[in-house]
Amino acid sequence: MVTAVLIGSTFSNTARAQLLKRIKQEVKSRVENKVVRETGDAAEKSMDKAKEGVTGATKGTKDKPVETVDGNATTNNRSFxxxxxYDFVPGDRIIFQPDLSGEADAELPARFSIKRGNAEIQRYESEKILHLDKGGYVTVAPLMKNEDYLPKQFTVEFDIMWENDKDYFDQFNDVRVLFLHHGDNNFESYGMYEFTLISQEKVVLGAHSGNGQKIPEALKNSLQSNDIWHHFAIYVRDNIAKAYIDQYRVAASNNMPTGAVKLALNTDGRYGYKVKNFRIAAGGxxxxxxxxxxxxxxxxxxxxxxxxxxxxxxxxxxxxxxxxxxxxxxxxxxxxxxxxxxxxxxxxxxxxxxxxxxxxxxxxxxxxxxxxxxxxxxxxxxxxxxxxxxxxxxxxxxxxxxxxx
The missing domain is CATH 3.30.1330.60 (OmpA-like domain)
Incomplete structure (x- = not known):
């Protein structure tokens, strides 16, 4: 459905053209791309604010909650x-969930420790994100008061988008969540175990291995498309672990090493990455x-x-x-x-x-x-x-x- 927008007389020609272009792109994406579906809500929020601005509508705030849509309809281009x-259930006590909204653009992140490479806070589609640079390995870790913050049962979630200016991925690349034992400060290692996405086509869950498990073809197609947010989720309880990307469970194991107390996010630098909604929760x-x-x-x-x-x-x-x-x-x-x-x-x-x-x-x-x-x-x-x-x-x-x- 195309949303009609009234352009106000106070709105500049340049801004009007930019807005119409963004709306056109949004509609095209929703109609043509039924496999590649967006997890994050950043684009949705940005379009809402832009449309409100040109129609003279009241800016959406917490004072005006909006009723839910039909449960079978789509939200952010993914359907129920x-x-x-889907069987991923987050932990019931949040122990790390930084709010990036108050952080300054182009500054080092206040809640992540940069262990290797370059990372900074940036603004993207009206919200703040953690940007991991291209050009070399980047490793960031939650900045916590104590080193041992992971309990025996926990969940990890985040949204991620890779930056690729081509229509295809021409370089081997990976995104890795490292899990480390007490005292291990070698963030250039593979840790006790890992969850790794390799070149948007296979994953590793467990001890480091050059081999990987292939993911569903529909997910592969989605991951190899540009400018899409994807949701990563990991569940760990003692020796049991499950990993998810978007609506797919991509790996599971009941033979995991035990004793990991901290984690880090690592990228290989062949592309840049945007990260948001990072959350660690205990229990469940x-x-x-x-x-x-x-x-x-x-x-x-x-x-x-x-x-x-x-x-x-x-x-x-x-x-x-x-x-x-x-x-x-x-x-x-x-x-x-x-x-x-x-x-x-x-x-x-x-x-x-x-x-x-x-x-x-x-x-x-x-x-x-x-x-x-x-x-x-x-x-x-x-x-x-x-x-x-x-x-x-x-x-x-x-x-x-x-x-x-």
Whole structure:
């Protein structure tokens, strides 16, 4: 669907031409590219703001939450049906999730330690990203107070886009997440184990190996296209690990080395890379056990568009788990509770948390849960579970809770 835009008289000819060009490119991408689907929401946010500016519309803020779209529709060009088998569930306590929005352009990142090469904060499509330069190996690691920050069970997620000015990838390249043991500061090694994407066509999960496991052809085609955000996700529990790219589980192992306490992100420098939404979370206990012991469980795995109640398809791992839990235990009924951090006005946060809770219920009903088994309530920022003075604290407070009724 092409969005009509009214160009205001105060809008310059140059800006008008740039906007129309961007809208044309956006429409072309949505119509022609059904395999290559975008994970991140940066382009979506940028287009929204540009359209609002030329129509004289009120700038979108937290004071105006937007109702969710139909659960079968697409969000950021990926559909819920594509994620129907997705089973990645993030950990339930966030231990690293830097907020890059307040960092200065072209400066060194405040929350990442640069171990090798060059990296800096840049602005891309109206948001701040971590840029890893081309031309040589680049390694960055979370900047933490303690070296040993990875528990036995954890998840890692981030969005990444490679920079290639050609229509094809003409160089061998890789992106690697290294997992290291205590005291290992050799970030030029391969660590205890790794998750590596090799030339957008195969992956390694485990100890370093020159061989790799091929990925699905549709994913390969998507990864070998330019200017697309892709979501990486890794789950580790003792000797068990699973790795995902976008909606695909690309590798799994029950023979992983144990004892890794820290990690780093490494690129080989043949291309530049953009990185955002980096998150490490601990735990992820069985939800039924949490219900038995606590009468509720908390999830950080239901994702929404920024300042909206539109659920992203990447949420399907968590939603699938909750739907299965309720189908397996017909006696379970929940109040779905929405919570926000303290940013924004109290009233806006209350409304946003309510519409998000409603959206979650709507999606679970679409997945076969009887409407009568779910109620909703938004609490806004009134019930924090962490401090609101750090990025991680705010991220923990932004959550959905399922409370047994």
């Amino acid at each position: 049906s594509e994620y129907k088998s 206990d069985d939800k039924y056990n949490k219900i038995v012991t606590d009468g509720k469980f908390i999830t950080h795995g239901i994702f929404f568009d920024v300042n909206k109640s539109t659920i992203k398809p990447e949420s399907m791992g968590t939603l699938n788990e909750i739907a299965k839990l309720m189908k397996d235990h017909s006696d379970l009924n929940f109040e779905v509770q929405g919570h926000t951090d303290s940013d924004g006005s109290d009233d806006a946060n209350m409304k946003l948390s309510q519409t998000r809770a409603d959206a979650v219920k709507t999606q679970l009903v679409k997945m076969g849960i009887d409407d009568s088994r779910l109620t909703t309530k938004g609490f806004g920022e009134t019930k924090p579970i962490d401090k609101n003075d750090t990025a991680e604290g705010k991220a923990n407070n932004r959550r959905v809770e399922f409370v047994k009724m």
